[in-house]
Amino acid sequence: MTGTRVSGQAEKALRAAMERLLAGKPTRTDGRLIKENLYREAGVSRATMNRAPDILTEWNERTAATGARTP
Known part of the structure; x- marks a missing residue:
């Protein structure tokens, strides 16, 4: 991906x-659909997540x- x-x-x-997270099957977080949970669930730093604009x-x-609700 370019970005x-x-x-x-x-x-x-x-x-x-x-x-x-989108499937409602988190392994490391409470499952809320927030960016903090995205990088924690992935096991990467916030800075790493922020360097992936296409993913964001x-x-x-x-x-x-x-609607930012878990299934």
């Missing part, structure tokens, strides 16, 4: 975390579609 400035491993972790854009779009 992703993180390692492949970090991108993979963020995407997997996003899918778990997707997160914003997908959480807006849910």
